[in-house]
Amino acid sequence: MIWGGAALAALMASRTMADIPAMSPIVADGVRPPLGMRKFKSAAVEAVIKTTTKRLKDHELARLFANCYPNTLDTTVETGVIDGKPDSFIITGDIKAMWLRDSSAQVSPYLPLAANDKSLRTLFHGLIQRQARCILIDPYANAYMRDPKAMTDLSWSLTDQTDMKPGVAERKWEIDSLCYPIRLSHSYLTVTKDTTPFDETWRAAMRTILKTFREQQRKDGDGPYKFNRTASEPTETLARGYGWPTRFTGMIHSGFRPSDDACTYPYFIPGNAFAVVSLRQLAEISEATGLGADVKAGCLALAAEVEAAMHAHGKMKDAQGNDIWAYEVDGYGNVLFMDDANVPSLLSLPYLGFCAKDDPLYLRTRAAVLSDRNPYYYKGSVLQGIGSPHSGLNTVWPISLMMQALTSTNDTEIKACLSELKTAAVPRGFMNESVGKDDAAIFTRSWFAWANSLYGELILTLLAQKPALIS
Template structure:
């Protein structure tokens, strides 16, 4: 997901166009006709996914919610996947939606909800093999990039990246160093292995990419020097460039990994982005497991596990701050000198998505306090309005709520057994899609017709994942229209 100044301007133009659309109430009155592409125009089709859509939709009593689910859950497959072959191996290029580039984070998250079906679906196995292989090749092009071109020999065609002061290589769309960009491919590979026990994707190329991931994480601990990465962009927005010759703000080297940009692609204030470091620790443990079970490489497994332990120790020592009752909570960013920023951003990894990503136990008291604090006025990017309340971030601007934050709140509530909160989140999501039938990047807290991104596959698929989870764990919540009280 590109977070450039040019992208911001495009989003604002899209929001302005949305204001000219028919009223939300009038749109809701229209029949709930599928917004999916015709079957012949879908980029990828899986009978297993279609059967799941049919089964789950039949459990949803609310017609508008069922319509949203049917539109959103297959959106990644319908619109963003291109299958091919590279050197006789399956290849899959997955765009974010309205940007024709592949983000490691987004592509991993977009296909994640289909994993439970993969063991019994050869077509989905081919897709996952293709995504895992493409991600490995992307990492080998440049582990510091966040977005990659369809053609690995092409120069970037993203307007906002043309003048970046960094080492732009062929095949790279944008080169914003984000720790989570290397965590997500590990999460996907580990999830695929656990679901299928299929060894095919884990070839020499993938193994070389994983070794490069660990080496890059080590470089960005910056224990012996600043490392090779620097980035500057001619821009008026501070979130688009890095200070101090493109290296970012100063830090005390305490063992944490420097992340120059957040999952939103916005620049960090303090370079130790705590959610991403927690994600890195969890990912390294997953990579250690893969090194043992798939790679038969005990030395690499031990190195990954020891690295994860080092991060965990540093996070406990430097990654927390205090709430108003002087209880520990996770900070969002720290610098190792004792300075901490508390906020949350709707993109994952963020503080509210730590349990969802397997970084912390869901019932961990520090996590639970952190989430409640993030969903309060203590978080400068928590917005409450007449249409909704939720978390946004600096990328889309003040008062703009990201539906992803509401989806994550519902997933946390589902784990808590809080039916009332799950239903409240579903009502909000149903009321804020502006009659489009899809989940947007962000909408205004007082007016859902002011939104960004008509086509944002990650948010759509995450919403579908939420509905599938509810259908599996609390089907009674879907068995009544949302207007009814729990």
């Protein structure tokens, strides 16, 4: 990582991310790896790069697309065979472990191509299977090792006080970790109509997800998950091992956010919204995948219970006295309002499928998170957008700019987001985790494949929905 200023350097030196190299050699040249060094090759992806870069009228946007869109395939994919079935292990980039969240999001922009590309279908088949096996190792983990028998080699996880199992890289309970595999499976089946990845291992994993969500409603005690870490940052551990006390609401508790930072209050509203969508998606594909009527009914019932609890307990008032979504609540009446760039977020609710872009409750919430009411919304001399406490203060995450554009109906706003993405990424040729609001030379994580994939998804979405803006 590269830091600007002694204060930011001191802050980040105390965080786990300090282990990551300043500039990964994988992306140091600002271009794709040579053909012979690319991890996974797809003629369909290369064709999209060729046609898309020709259509883009802005040469910098085109150069970034050519670099970013294939970055996951170029640099993060390891494929193989386990028990005669495809296996795909996808690292985040400069952290050599697989997150359920990141791995799902990293391959999302390739989904439309899978129906007509056998190699991509095999890749997705392998990832769906790998994620299922990971969930069966431990549904409370967020990241996993390639070798299911290996103990973690992530330095910050080595002494965690939790039930650390072989195959687990980090054991932070985050609702979205179990939502993303459902989203991936649902999208894959919708696009390809291929049911071959959905075997008994996958079905067992899906039943485990439903069981885990129910456990974390905590209708009877704190549940089986407990986590403590010795750390200088309070966001790296949970009070009592379980988090802030709560009153039962019907929502699902989360220990950590999608940033891997601890929740202040365990009812994390964006995560619960994502769970509602995911449970309904799982119910939708239950018949085709052989899950059975009982799982379908259980998913629909839990989704309804969680959504009702969100509306009853997950709102607060904006400055005008109108309802908006809170970020986190505890069921006792305490609320936290903020938003974090990582997805799920309040900003991303339409992207996740929870509501429409023009939903009045969402629009009021969106206006608040894109304002100084959100302590992690920054207006700098270079960038303006949402950051994350995970990377320290005064940095904007490109992912938040992409999500702002993806959830906007305003052409001027979308153009402004694209301009800021160029400012953030052009100096290095790829998207980073975060970039200084006043100096684009300040950044974290040079090799962060999720951000690269989401940029590719944004460009393709705009070409499909608003081609006049960029072509």
